[in-house]
Amino acid sequence: MPHEFDVDESELRSLEITDEERIERFKRAGYGGNVSDALYNLGVDDTILAQEFAPLEAGMVLCGRALPVKLHSQVLESEDDDPLQDQLEEGEVHPQRRMMETVAEMDDGSVLCFxxxxxxxxAQFGELSCNLAYQQGCRGMVVAGNMRDTQYVLEMDDFPAYSLxxxxxxYGGWIITEVNEPIYLPGHLTHYVEVHPGDFLFGDRDGVQVIPEALVDEVLLRxxxxxxxxxxxxxxxxxGMTVEExxxxxxxx
Structure with a gap:
């Protein structure tokens, strides 16, 4: 179900800007505390992700439009073993390719959320996939699982990544089952946080939080x-103001 908040949508302000401009402005003025306070004052207090999500490197600031992806465990014997490939009907696009094509179709500034x-x-995601996503306009990722090839991810120009x-x-393997559909990520104040296509993510040293789509510009302005x-x-x-002052x-x- 969609996020709920305590404000009339007709009262919400909006901006005629691109997501890349939103990202720049959030990164210039935003930090975890003032983003969280803005959401709380709009009636949202259940979109903070679990504290276990950590950046690959301290100081990374994650910001962008959510592209949710659902994975499912699948025992694979090797990287070339993909049972799903045999189940696809002729002409059907493989979900992993569909994920990357969705990144390419979106405006620059997406954040992959797994x-x-x-x-x-x-490990559910590695450096070559990060580079491909980045070249198609993706500007970061959140993985409720593991990453690998992290030394090369850290050499990328600007690709903030948070994972567990x-x-x-x-070995162990996984398959993509859903692309750009609502997902659930572990939460801090709630058991899970639902992430919808179009929501925004903001993450810094204090943690990661979801900004519901309808509130993105209002939160940015606040x-x-x-x-x-x-x-x-x-x-x-x-x-030099005194305490009393x-x-x-x-x-x-």
Missing amino acids: DCGGDMQP GTTPNY VEETHEKEEDERDRIRE VYDEFGVL
């Missing part, structure tokens, strides 16, 4: 307003 069904045996772990192991206000407060505090003027920080 629901791996709790399978932590294999890393492993060199491919984040920018908070950023401007806090920059002024920060400068004035550094200039801070709380009299700004209230609770």
